[in-house]
Amino acid sequence: MALPEIVSREEWTQARMRLLALEKEQTARRTALNAERRRLPMVRIDKKYVFEGPEGPVTLADLFGERGQLLVQHVMFEPGWDAACPGCTAAVDVISSRLLDQVRSRDTELALVSRAPLAKLETYRAARDWVVPWYSSADTDFNYDFQVTVDKSRGQVHYNYRDVSDQIEDGDSWDEPGYSCFVRDGGEVFHTYSVYARGAEPLIPAYAFLDLTAFGRSEEWEEPKGRARHLHAADPTFTD
Secondary structure, three states: OOOOOOOOHHHHHHHHHHHHHHHHHHHHHHHHHHHHHHOOOOEEOOOOOEEEEOOEEEEOHHHHOOOOEEEEEEOOOOOOOOOOOHHHHHHHHOOOHHHHHHHHOOOEEEEEEEOOOHHHHHHHHHHHOOOOOEEEOOOOOHHHHOOOEEEHHHOEOEEOOEEOHHHOOOOOEEEOOEEEEEEEEOOEEEEEEEEEHHHHHHHOHHHHHHOOOOOOOOEOOOOOOOOOOOOEOOOOOOOO
């Protein structure tokens, strides 16, 4: 196992100061990137989506509650499945009531949306003791329009802003994970942002903690090699 080099406190401080300069540059770049994200234009949602929720049918505007902004996590749970995907499950498992309160304190609602029937979602949510509201998009185009269900027969062949039609066999369809953001202005709803694949990685809390450590995520792709005591695959379920 290749542990970090052993040095004096003075040498360590010098190395840490060099890294701190790089971290500050990265922080400035991240701040600028976040500003560019907020400067993105938005698209009016003219289509009426009606979801199934615990209290009955609801529209996209209803998912906002009393708030002006909505963040939807597209949870992979296909109609024929009996459970959500392990990666999505791991992400939602760590959302606490207090975290939800903090998000809501900034005029933002968080909701889960999946294609599975509501009864399956409710059963799974109760078993996992989840606090985030969850809605079924089963009878809508929502998943297709926001590119988290790939299905050539429905004309939806894009994921993460790329054409994936060469990966689709006739009759195939599948769900993918992602997040989509919306704002409400008066009676109108607008789409402001969607992110998929590794773009959503900053939303995995365990990675944020592990990236601060000498062992990192202990995943096979990381540098330097030979550092971690036990190597894992790049597995956001943390079960391998």
